Amino acid sequence: MRPILAMAAAAILWSTGGLLIKVISLDAVSLAAWRSAIATVTLFVLARFRGHRLGVQSRASSWVAAIAYANVLLFFVWATKLTTAANAIFLQYTAPLYLLLLEPALLKTRLQARDFGYVCVALAGLFLFFTGRMDTGDRIGNLVALASGVFFAVFALAIRVRHDDAEARWNAVAYGNAVLCIGIAAFEIATRATIAWPTKVSEVAGIVYLGVVQIGFAYALFAYAISKLSALESTLVGMIEPILNPLWVFLGTGERPTPWAILGATFIVGSIVTRTAMARRGSGREAGYDAPAPS
Numbered sequence: 001m002r003p004i005l006a007m008a009a010a011a012i013l014w015s016t017g018g019l020l021i022k023v024i025s026l027d028a029v030s031l032a033a034w035r036s037a038i039a040t041v042t043l044f045v046l047a048r049f050r051g052h053r054l055g056v057q058s059r060a061s062s063w064v065a066a067i068a069y070a071n072v073l074l075f076f077v078w079a080t081k082l083t084t085a086a087n088a089i090f091l092q093y094t095a096p097l098y099l100l101l102l103e104p105a106l107l108k109t110r111l112q113a114r115d116f117g118y119v120c121v122a123l124a125g126l127f128l129f130f131t132g133r134m135d136t137g138d139r140i141g142n143l144v145a146l147a148s149g150v151f152f153a154v155f156a157l158a159i160r161v162r163h164d165d166a167e168a169r170w171n172a173v174a175y176g177n178a179v180l181c182i183g184i185a186a187f188e189i190a191t192r193a194t195i196a197w198p199t200k201v202s203e204v205a206g207i208v209y210l211g212v213v214q215i216g217f218a219y220a221l222f223a224y225a226i227s228k229l230s231a232l233e234s235t236l237v238g239m240i241e242p243i244l245n246p247l248w249v250f251l252g253t254g255e256r257p258t259p260w261a262i263l264g265a266t267f268i269v270g271s272i273v274t275r276t277a278m279a280r281r282g283s284g285r286e287a288g289y290d291a292p293a294p295s
Contacts, residue, residue: 003228004237008237010218015244019245019253031207032073032074036178040174046216052171062168064158069151069155069172069173069177071151073295079141084255085248088145090242090268095153097271098149125265125267169293173219173293218294
């Protein structure tokens with residue numbers, strides 16, 4: 001398969017998560033736990049086929065990446081349940097904004113003057129999501145989606161510490177799903193709460209799809225593509241995900257993003273794509289955001 005087609009297929013599969021999260025009746029924590037349990041098994045099996053050895057890591061950066069990714073998974077499901085799918089996915093895509101600010105401090109890279117312009121544009125887009133009348137669920141959901149974006153940036157940063165090593169990335173994604181399952185199980189035991197079980201065959205099928213296809217197979221496609229594509233190519237093709245995610249939800253449930261959210265999304269996506277293109281054109285250093293894992 002051609003790398004661009006593989007990346008497009010991965011982004012399309014990732015984009016289907018929002019609709020299923022919306023229509024499956026389980027609460028966010030239960031749904032995230034079941035999805036990640038299935039994804040963990042799938043990722044470890046697929047890793048063996050690709051020749052990756054997913055041993056227990058000793059590096060702190062590997063566990064930082066895994067824990068950050070576990071939070072991405074949980075917070076994205078939670079945000080999608082609380083607010084619109086468009087808000088959840090596009091506010092998560094503010095991750096490059098935080099990455100721009102964190103990299104100079106932690107990886108000793110240079111923050112160029114023009115980067116402040118991209119940050120300001122993305123911030124303007126971010127604030128548009130909080131414009132207009134919102135109920136409590138939307139407000140909390142937007143904040144949870146922002147937290148998902150922060151954890152996404154931490155995940156990407158921890159992976160970059162390992163120089164974007166493919167095996168380290170597989171480890172972080174696989175163990176991130178496992179960490180989420182273990183964390184939820186520990187919380188349930190400590191609080192004597194219970195994880196809800198799906199009661200319909202259609203919901204069981206939906207959860208299996210989320211774990212096996214939307215996370216597992218989609219990540220395998222992404223891992224193949226990212227090793228062969230430039231940062232600009234992966235960023236541009238990866239933008240299929242946030243565009244299609246709210247479209248599937250609209251077609252499936254009739255949910256519409258607000259005009260302010262659409263305008264804010266335009267600002268955020270525009271700043272990410274422009275910054276990636278200019279970084280490659282200006283210095284040859286591909287400092288783009290490569291959508292490092294499904295959520």
